[in-house]
Amino acid sequence: MSTKPLVAITGASSGIGAAVAKTFSDAGHPVLLMARRLDRMEALNLPNAVCCEVDVRDRAQIRAAVEKGEAAYGPVDMMFCNAGIARLADIGTQPPEEWDEMIDINTKGVMNAVHAVMSDMMERRAGTLFMMSSIAGRKVYPDHTVYCGTKFFVHAVSESLREYLSDYDVRVIVLSPGIIETEVLGAVNDPNTLKAYQDNKKKIGGGIGPEHVASIMLHSYQMPQNALIQEICITPTRQK
Numbered sequence: 001m002s003t004k005p006l007v008a009i010t011g012a013s014s015g016i017g018a019a020v021a022k023t024f025s026d027a028g029h030p031v032l033l034m035a036r037r038l039d040r041m042e043a044l045n046l047p048n049a050v051c052c053e054v055d056v057r058d059r060a061q062i063r064a065a066v067e068k069g070e071a072a073y074g075p076v077d078m079m080f081c082n083a084g085i086a087r088l089a090d091i092g093t094q095p096p097e098e099w100d101e102m103i104d105i106n107t108k109g110v111m112n113a114v115h116a117v118m119s120d121m122m123e124r125r126a127g128t129l130f131m132m133s134s135i136a137g138r139k140v141y142p143d144h145t146v147y148c149g150t151k152f153f154v155h156a157v158s159e160s161l162r163e164y165l166s167d168y169d170v171r172v173i174v175l176s177p178g179i180i181e182t183e184v185l186g187a188v189n190d191p192n193t194l195k196a197y198q199d200n201k202k203k204i205g206g207g208i209g210p211e212h213v214a215s216i217m218l219h220s221y222q223m224p225q226n227a228l229i230q231e232i233c234i235t236p237t238r239q240k
């Protein structure tokens with residue numbers, strides 16, 4: 001049984017979430033993995049892991065997964081509110097159902113993950129929330145309209161939460177990555193947007209690996225609880 005505290009990750013079945021699960025597990029933490037693709041989380045084959053099939057749009061599902069993880073490994077000390085989807089597209093022709101999906105997963109899904117652990121962290125006067133925004137939560141891009149909206153939401157909520165939770169010694173850390181090599185582009189249905197994104201990515205020499213995001217997160221988490229790295233903005237060097 002691990003003596004390190006439990007860390008919880010939404011969107012742990014691929015990309016950045018899977019890399020973070022592996023990095024924190026390698027550092028000795030038990031991990032609670034949440035996403036819809038259970039087989040992909042189980043295939044990571046991490047020790048001291050609880051894998052739960054969760055759709056972050058369902059608040060009760062996240063809460064039930066947290067309860068299951070905590071029954072095995074004690075309180076969640078770190079929640080990575082990471083699950084997200086990027087249906088990038090020309091806003092003039094994008095079906096509004098794609099807006100709904102991004103808004104529900106990237107904003108309400110993040111709040112559902114916060115809600116599942118926040119009151120307990122306040123009571124324990126400990127804990128860390130990592131909030132997945134994006135470089136697109138700091139600046140806008142024309143074919144990222146609703147995606148940018150969801151990520152600006154995460155930035156705003158995180159800054160407000162940070163002020164509120166600082167009195168309870170709970171840390172809030174925003175992540176604003178640039179282009180990271182993951183499965184994220186699989187959600188793009190607009191061929192012109194996809195091509196423009198891929199051309200730009202090629203021009204700057206490609207994205208960086210999700211393991212770099214995970215390693216800086218582990219470093220931030222391992223700082224003493226009274227030291228806070230408020231935001232991590234990590235991009236390929238050549239990304240504008």
Ligand code: NDP
Binds near residue numbers: 035037082176179
């Ligand atoms: P991936 O597509 O590889 O990972 C997305 C993860 O989110 C998957 O594990 C997926 O799991 C999960 N997910 C999506 N919808 C739901 C849902 N409704 N319920 C539960 N889990 C869900 O891409 P990334 O790793 O790149 O994306 C992770 C986060 O990083 C996203 O929020 C993204 O916006 C953000 N980001 C990514 C950047 C990049 O360049 N890659 C840059 C900046 C931010 P499953 O499908 O199994 O449910």
